[in-house]
Amino acid sequence: EDQVTQSPEALRLQEGESSSLNCSYTVSGLRGLFWYRQDPGKGPEFLFTLYSAGEEKEKERLKATLTKKESFLHITAPKPEDSATYLCAVQAGTGANNLFFGTGTRLTVIP
Amino acid sequence: TAGITQAPTSQILAAGRSMTLRCTQDMRHNAMYWYRQDLGLGLRLIHYSNTAGTTGKGEVPDGYSVSRANTDDFPLTLASAVPSQTSVYFCASSVGPSAKETQYFGPGTRLLVL
Numbered sequence: 001e002d003q004v005t006q007s008p009e010a011l012r013l014q015e016g017e018s019s020s021l022n023c024s025y026t027v028s029g030l031r032g033l034f035w036y037r038q039d040p041g042k043g044p045e046f047l048f049t050l051y052s053a054g055e056e057k058e059k060e061r062l063k064a065t066l067t068k069k070e071s072f073l074h075i076t077a078p079k080p081e082d083s084a085t086y087l088c089a090v091q092a093g094t095g096a097n098n099l100f101f102g103t104g105t106r107l108t109v110i111p
Numbered sequence: 112t113a114g115i116t117q118a119p120t121s122q123i124l125a126a127g128r129s130m131t132l133r134c135t136q137d138m139r140h141n142a143m144y145w146y147r148q149d150l151g152l153g154l155r156l157i158h159y160s161n162t163a164g165t166t167g168k169g170e171v172p173d174g175y176s177v178s179r180a181n182t183d184d185f186p187l188t189l190a191s192a193v194p195s196q197t198s199v200y201f202c203a204s205s206v207g208p209s210a211k212e213t214q215y216f217g218p219g220t221r222l223l224v225l
Contacts, residue, residue: 004153031210043115043201043216044154051211087154091210097144097167099214101153 003027004090006102013109016077021105023088024070031098032091033071035064037084038104044087047073078109114138115217117202123223124192132187132220134202140215142208143185144169145177147198148219154201160185161208192224 007022025033032051036044048057050066057064061082063074073086085104092098118133136143145157146169156169160179174196176188185204189196200220205212 034213036216041219043218046213046215049211049213089154093210097156097159097161097169097208098210099156101155103151103153 004100004102006088006105010106013078015111018076021073021086025090027090027092029092034089036087039084080109080111083109117217117220121221126224127191130189132200134185135183136204140204140206142205144203145187146201149198194224197224
Protein backbone atom coordinates (compact mmCIF):
# COMPACT_ATOMS: atom_id res chain seq x y z
CA GLU A 1 0.00 0.00 0.00
CA ASP A 2 1.27 3.46 -0.88
CA GLN A 3 2.32 5.42 2.19
CA VAL A 4 3.84 8.78 3.02
CA THR A 5 5.24 9.49 6.50
CA GLN A 6 6.54 12.85 7.61
CA SER A 7 8.71 13.50 10.64
CA PRO A 8 8.86 15.12 13.03
CA GLU A 9 5.19 16.05 13.53
CA ALA A 10 6.28 19.37 15.02
CA LEU A 11 9.57 21.23 15.19
CA ARG A 12 10.55 24.36 17.10
CA LEU A 13 13.69 26.17 16.01
CA GLN A 14 15.43 29.31 17.12
CA GLU A 15 15.85 31.87 14.39
CA GLY A 16 19.02 30.96 12.49
CA GLU A 17 19.04 27.33 13.68
CA SER A 18 19.17 25.12 10.57
CA SER A 19 17.39 21.77 10.44
CA SER A 20 15.77 19.22 8.14
CA LEU A 21 12.28 17.80 7.71
CA ASN A 22 11.85 14.24 6.53
CA CYS A 23 9.37 12.63 4.17
CA SER A 24 9.68 8.87 3.75
CA TYR A 25 7.56 7.06 1.22
CA THR A 26 6.67 3.63 -0.03
CA VAL A 27 4.99 3.80 -3.40
CA SER A 28 5.12 1.64 -6.46
CA GLY A 29 6.38 3.67 -9.36
CA LEU A 30 7.10 7.14 -8.03
CA ARG A 31 6.31 9.76 -10.67
CA GLY A 32 7.03 12.82 -8.57
CA LEU A 33 7.42 14.11 -5.03
CA PHE A 34 5.94 17.49 -4.14
CA TRP A 35 6.58 19.84 -1.22
CA TYR A 36 3.96 22.37 -0.16
CA ARG A 37 3.83 25.02 2.53
CA GLN A 38 0.55 25.62 4.36
CA ASP A 39 -0.10 28.63 6.58
CA PRO A 40 -2.92 28.46 9.16
CA GLY A 41 -6.31 28.93 7.52
CA LYS A 42 -4.85 28.89 4.02
CA GLY A 43 -4.52 26.44 1.17
CA PRO A 44 -1.28 24.58 0.43
CA GLU A 45 1.25 26.65 -1.52
CA PHE A 46 3.49 24.82 -3.97
CA LEU A 47 7.23 24.83 -3.25
CA PHE A 48 9.06 22.11 -5.18
CA THR A 49 8.71 19.05 -7.36
CA LEU A 50 11.38 16.32 -7.46
CA TYR A 51 11.21 13.57 -10.05
CA SER A 52 14.23 11.31 -9.59
CA ALA A 53 16.69 10.19 -6.91
CA GLY A 54 19.60 12.58 -6.58
CA GLU A 55 17.63 15.59 -7.68
CA GLU A 56 17.81 18.79 -5.62
CA LYS A 57 15.82 22.04 -5.77
CA GLU A 58 16.44 25.30 -3.89
CA LYS A 59 14.41 28.37 -3.11
CA GLU A 60 15.70 31.02 -0.72
CA ARG A 61 16.37 29.25 2.61
CA LEU A 62 14.80 25.96 1.50
CA LYS A 63 16.44 23.05 -0.27
CA ALA A 64 14.69 19.81 -1.15
CA THR A 65 16.49 16.55 -1.89
CA LEU A 66 15.27 13.14 -3.00
CA THR A 67 16.50 9.56 -2.58
CA LYS A 68 14.79 6.32 -3.52
CA LYS A 69 13.07 6.10 -0.14
CA GLU A 70 12.81 9.61 1.25
CA SER A 71 13.01 13.33 0.72
CA PHE A 72 14.43 16.01 2.96
CA LEU A 73 13.48 19.63 3.18
CA HIS A 74 16.50 21.47 4.54
CA ILE A 75 15.91 24.86 6.12
CA THR A 76 19.01 27.02 6.43
CA ALA A 77 19.06 29.89 8.93
CA PRO A 78 15.27 30.00 9.26
CA LYS A 79 13.34 33.17 10.02
CA PRO A 80 10.04 33.51 11.90
CA GLU A 81 8.22 33.94 8.58
CA ASP A 82 9.22 30.37 7.69
CA SER A 83 6.83 29.15 10.39
CA ALA A 84 4.18 27.00 8.69
CA THR A 85 3.17 23.41 8.14
CA TYR A 86 5.17 21.72 5.41
CA LEU A 87 3.40 19.01 3.45
CA CYS A 88 4.95 16.28 1.36
CA ALA A 89 3.00 14.48 -1.35
CA VAL A 90 3.97 11.65 -3.69
CA GLN A 91 2.58 10.91 -7.08
CA ALA A 92 2.30 7.26 -8.02
CA GLY A 93 0.77 5.75 -11.08
CA THR A 94 0.01 7.40 -14.36
CA GLY A 95 -2.67 9.90 -13.36
CA ALA A 96 -2.55 13.08 -11.32
CA ASN A 97 -5.41 11.69 -9.25
CA ASN A 98 -2.91 9.46 -7.43
CA LEU A 99 -1.35 12.17 -5.25
CA PHE A 100 -0.88 10.96 -1.66
CA PHE A 101 -0.19 13.44 1.10
CA GLY A 102 1.64 13.08 4.38
CA THR A 103 0.22 14.66 7.54
CA GLY A 104 2.82 17.43 7.57
CA THR A 105 5.47 18.89 9.85
CA ARG A 106 4.45 21.96 11.80
CA LEU A 107 7.46 24.27 11.98
CA THR A 108 7.73 27.12 14.46
CA VAL A 109 10.69 29.50 14.26
CA ILE A 110 11.20 31.54 17.40
CA PRO A 111 12.76 35.01 17.13
CA THR B 112 -4.08 36.77 -10.74
CA ALA B 113 -6.96 35.16 -8.84
CA GLY B 114 -5.95 31.53 -9.47
CA ILE B 115 -8.54 29.44 -7.66
CA THR B 116 -11.46 30.90 -5.74
CA GLN B 117 -13.71 28.94 -3.41
CA ALA B 118 -17.02 29.86 -1.86
CA PRO B 119 -18.21 30.06 0.78
CA THR B 120 -15.20 30.64 3.03
CA SER B 121 -16.95 28.87 5.85
CA GLN B 122 -20.37 27.40 6.58
CA ILE B 123 -22.34 25.83 9.38
CA LEU B 124 -24.80 23.27 8.05
CA ALA B 125 -27.52 21.25 9.74
CA ALA B 126 -27.25 17.50 9.26
CA GLY B 127 -29.49 16.28 6.47
CA ARG B 128 -29.31 19.51 4.51
CA SER B 129 -27.69 19.77 1.11
CA MET B 130 -24.97 22.15 0.11
CA THR B 131 -22.79 22.97 -2.88
CA LEU B 132 -19.24 24.15 -2.47
CA ARG B 133 -18.13 26.28 -5.38
CA CYS B 134 -14.73 26.30 -7.05
CA THR B 135 -13.64 28.46 -9.97
CA GLN B 136 -10.22 28.72 -11.59
CA ASP B 137 -9.02 31.29 -14.10
CA MET B 138 -5.85 29.51 -15.25
CA ARG B 139 -7.55 27.46 -17.99
CA HIS B 140 -6.32 24.29 -16.33
CA ASN B 141 -7.78 21.09 -17.69
CA ALA B 142 -7.72 19.03 -14.50
CA MET B 143 -9.44 19.85 -11.20
CA TYR B 144 -9.68 18.13 -7.83
CA TRP B 145 -11.52 18.20 -4.52
CA TYR B 146 -9.75 17.24 -1.31
CA ARG B 147 -10.75 17.20 2.33
CA GLN B 148 -8.30 17.89 5.15
CA ASP B 149 -8.92 16.53 8.63
CA LEU B 150 -6.78 16.86 11.74
CA GLY B 151 -4.21 14.07 11.91
CA LEU B 152 -4.88 12.94 8.36
CA GLY B 153 -3.30 14.02 5.13
CA LEU B 154 -5.28 15.65 2.39
CA ARG B 155 -7.55 13.03 0.84
CA LEU B 156 -8.94 13.13 -2.67
CA ILE B 157 -12.73 13.12 -2.96
CA HIS B 158 -13.34 13.51 -6.70
CA TYR B 159 -11.40 14.69 -9.69
CA SER B 160 -11.95 15.77 -13.28
CA ASN B 161 -9.31 15.30 -15.96
CA THR B 162 -11.11 17.57 -18.40
CA ALA B 163 -14.44 19.31 -18.84
CA GLY B 164 -17.26 16.79 -19.14
CA THR B 165 -15.50 13.99 -17.24
CA THR B 166 -15.25 13.15 -13.54
CA GLY B 167 -13.80 10.37 -11.44
CA LYS B 168 -13.88 9.07 -7.88
CA GLY B 169 -11.02 9.56 -5.49
CA GLU B 170 -10.18 7.93 -2.19
CA VAL B 171 -13.23 9.14 -0.20
CA PRO B 172 -16.12 9.82 -2.65
CA ASP B 173 -19.10 8.56 -0.62
CA GLY B 174 -21.66 11.26 0.18
CA TYR B 175 -20.27 13.68 -2.43
CA SER B 176 -20.98 14.37 -6.07
CA VAL B 177 -19.34 16.65 -8.63
CA SER B 178 -19.95 17.98 -12.11
CA ARG B 179 -17.70 19.64 -14.69
CA ALA B 180 -19.84 21.50 -17.18
CA ASN B 181 -17.00 23.78 -18.30
CA THR B 182 -13.26 24.26 -17.81
CA ASP B 183 -13.43 26.86 -15.07
CA ASP B 184 -15.97 25.51 -12.57
CA PHE B 185 -15.97 22.36 -10.47
CA PRO B 186 -18.72 22.37 -7.80
CA LEU B 187 -18.85 19.79 -5.03
CA THR B 188 -22.29 18.82 -3.69
CA LEU B 189 -23.19 17.21 -0.40
CA ALA B 190 -26.69 15.80 -0.96
CA SER B 191 -27.48 15.09 2.70
CA ALA B 192 -24.77 16.26 5.05
CA VAL B 193 -23.61 14.19 8.03
CA PRO B 194 -21.39 15.29 10.94
CA SER B 195 -18.47 13.20 9.61
CA GLN B 196 -18.34 15.56 6.65
CA THR B 197 -17.16 18.32 8.96
CA SER B 198 -13.82 19.22 7.43
CA VAL B 199 -11.85 21.76 5.46
CA TYR B 200 -12.38 21.33 1.73
CA PHE B 201 -9.79 22.34 -0.83
CA CYS B 202 -10.21 22.63 -4.55
CA ALA B 203 -7.10 22.26 -6.71
CA SER B 204 -6.23 22.35 -10.38
CA SER B 205 -3.40 21.34 -12.68
CA VAL B 206 -2.57 22.10 -16.31
CA GLY B 207 -3.24 18.51 -17.25
CA PRO B 208 -4.06 15.18 -15.65
CA SER B 209 -0.67 13.52 -16.04
CA ALA B 210 1.22 12.35 -12.99
CA LYS B 211 3.98 14.97 -13.16
CA GLU B 212 1.70 17.99 -13.19
CA THR B 213 1.76 20.30 -10.18
CA GLN B 214 -1.54 20.82 -8.40
CA TYR B 215 -2.36 24.35 -7.22
CA PHE B 216 -4.78 24.83 -4.36
CA GLY B 217 -7.52 27.26 -3.47
CA PRO B 218 -7.97 28.88 -0.05
CA GLY B 219 -10.43 26.30 1.25
CA THR B 220 -13.96 26.09 2.63
CA ARG B 221 -14.41 25.30 6.31
CA LEU B 222 -17.57 23.26 6.85
CA LEU B 223 -19.17 22.36 10.17
CA VAL B 224 -22.06 19.89 10.06
CA LEU B 225 -24.16 19.79 13.20
